[in-house]
Amino acid sequence: MDQLAPLTSAVAAARAMWGGAAVDSLAPAVLIQLNERLAEAQRLLDASRARIASEIARQSRPELGADSLAKQQGYRNPTALIASVSGSTPGDASRLVKVGDATAPRTTLTGEPTPARHPFVADALAAGRIGAGASSAIITLLDKVAFRAGQLAIERAEQMLVEKAPGLAADQFARLITRAEAWLDPDDIAPREDEMRTETTLHLYEDRTGMIVINGKLCPELGAPVKIALEAIVAERLRAQRDASIPDAAALTIPQLQARALSQLAEHALGCTQRDLPLEGATVIVRIDHADLVDGTGYATIDGVAAPVSVATARRMAAGGGIISCVLGADSEILDWGREKRLFTRAQRLALVERDGGCAMCNAPPSHSKAHHLRWWARDAGPTDLSNGVLLCTACHHRIHDNGWDIRIDGTGTRAKVWFIPPARVSSDRSPRLGGRARFDVAVA
Known part of the structure; x- marks a missing residue:
C-alpha cells in the first residue's frame, strides 16, 4: 500500500483547484475549499512526518552506540536531527516522535501484527482528520492518566476526543483536553486546586x-x-x-x-451601601410598531434618545436583560410590554448558560452573550423558553441572521444539543455543526 497516496491526492486536489491563478483572483468559495484542502494536506503530512520521525528514533536507539542513525548524521540524538532539518524545536521534534511511536503498527515477539497503542488516534491521523498537535495532546493526556483511569475509560476517552477534535482550534481543543482530564482523573482535581491556591498571589x-x-x-x-x-x-x-x-x-x-x-x-x-447592587444601569425602553417588527421595515425609538434606530438594532437590544421592548399596534395600543413575556427571565438565562456555556456558536463567555429567540416572539409567536432560546454573542447573532444560518435544538432542558446549520454556499449538504456546551462534553457513556 502506498502510504503517501492520501497526501499525494490531497495535494493534487489543491493544485487542480488553485491552478496558476493569483490568490487575489480566486472566488471566495474557491478560497474556502482550497484552505480546507491545504489543511487536510498538512494533517496528512503530519502523519507521514510522525511515522518517519518514529522510525528515525528507532534507528537511533542509545544502545546502537556509534551505529545510531542520528550519530552517523552528526547529531547527538534523533530529536536534534529532526529539529535541525525541520527548523523546529527539540520539544516539537520529541512530540512528533511520540506521536509516531503511539500510532505506528506493532508486532508481537512472535512477529504477529497488532494495532497501534492508540488506534483511534492512529486512524484519524492517517485519514487526515486530525493533525500532529491534536494527536500529541490526546496521547499525552491518555498516557498521563492511564494508570488511574483504567483501560476501558481510556479507550472511550480516546474515541470521544478523536471525534470532537475536527473543527476545533488549538485553544478550544486545549479546553476540551482539560475537561477530559478532569473526567478521567477526578481525584486529581482537589490536589491541583490546593496547589493553585498556594500559588494565588x-x-x-x-x-x-x-x-x-x-x-x-x-x-x-x-x-x-x-x-x-x-x-x-x-x-x-x-x-x-x-x-x-x-x-x-x-x-x-x-x-x-x-x-x-x-x-x-x-x-x-x-x-456602595448595598453589596448586591446590580451592575446594570437604568432600564431602557425600545418602542416599535408591530408591522415594522414583522416586516423588518421602518424604525424603532428609544425613550430618552432623539435619534431612531433600525429594526435590527431594536431586536438585538430587546434580547438582553434590563431592556423592555414595547410593541405597538396600528392604533398605538400596547401589544406587548416586553419584560413579562418577551424577555428571558434570569432563571431561564442561567439555564441557557448551563446548556450553551456562553455563545453557543463561538464559545465566547456568558458575559459576552445574550439570549435570543430562534423563532421571533412577535413575528412567529415563538415562546420564551429553553427550546426556543439560544445564547449568542453580538458577532455571531449578526452572522446567523445576515448569512442564512439555521439553528436546531435537539432534546429538552439543559442537556439539549444546539446544532448550527450552514447555508448551502458554506456547505453544499448543509451538514449540522454541534455547538454549545455539548461540543466540549466529555461525560461519555
Whole structure:
C-alpha cells in the first residue's frame, strides 16, 4: 500500500483547484475549499512526518552506540536531527516522535501484527482528520492518566476526543483536553486546586513614575468572580464603542478597557451601601410598531434618545436583560410590554448558560452573550423558553441572521444539543455543526 497516496491526492486536489491563478483572483468559495484542502494536506503530512520521525528514533536507539542513525548524521540524538532539518524545536521534534511511536503498527515477539497503542488516534491521523498537535495532546493526556483511569475509560476517552477534535482550534481543543482530564482523573482535581491556591498571589505597588502596578495569579475560586465581572463591564464598553462607530485607532484596547473596568468595580465597592447592587444601569425602553417588527421595515425609538434606530438594532437590544421592548399596534395600543413575556427571565438565562456555556456558536463567555429567540416572539409567536432560546454573542447573532444560518435544538432542558446549520454556499449538504456546551462534553457513556 502506498502510504503517501492520501497526501499525494490531497495535494493534487489543491493544485487542480488553485491552478496558476493569483490568490487575489480566486472566488471566495474557491478560497474556502482550497484552505480546507491545504489543511487536510498538512494533517496528512503530519502523519507521514510522525511515522518517519518514529522510525528515525528507532534507528537511533542509545544502545546502537556509534551505529545510531542520528550519530552517523552528526547529531547527538534523533530529536536534534529532526529539529535541525525541520527548523523546529527539540520539544516539537520529541512530540512528533511520540506521536509516531503511539500510532505506528506493532508486532508481537512472535512477529504477529497488532494495532497501534492508540488506534483511534492512529486512524484519524492517517485519514487526515486530525493533525500532529491534536494527536500529541490526546496521547499525552491518555498516557498521563492511564494508570488511574483504567483501560476501558481510556479507550472511550480516546474515541470521544478523536471525534470532537475536527473543527476545533488549538485553544478550544486545549479546553476540551482539560475537561477530559478532569473526567478521567477526578481525584486529581482537589490536589491541583490546593496547589493553585498556594500559588494565588497579587502584587500591588507604585512605581517611580507614579503608575500603580498590579500583577498576580488567582485560583479559579477567587478569580472567577473577578473575571466574570470584568468581562461583563468590558463587553458593555465594547458594544458602546462599536455602536458609536469609533475608529479602530481611537478605540480603547482590551487591556485598557479591563483597567478601567477594575477601577470602576473598586469605585463601586467604595461608594456602595448595598453589596448586591446590580451592575446594570437604568432600564431602557425600545418602542416599535408591530408591522415594522414583522416586516423588518421602518424604525424603532428609544425613550430618552432623539435619534431612531433600525429594526435590527431594536431586536438585538430587546434580547438582553434590563431592556423592555414595547410593541405597538396600528392604533398605538400596547401589544406587548416586553419584560413579562418577551424577555428571558434570569432563571431561564442561567439555564441557557448551563446548556450553551456562553455563545453557543463561538464559545465566547456568558458575559459576552445574550439570549435570543430562534423563532421571533412577535413575528412567529415563538415562546420564551429553553427550546426556543439560544445564547449568542453580538458577532455571531449578526452572522446567523445576515448569512442564512439555521439553528436546531435537539432534546429538552439543559442537556439539549444546539446544532448550527450552514447555508448551502458554506456547505453544499448543509451538514449540522454541534455547538454549545455539548461540543466540549466529555461525560461519555
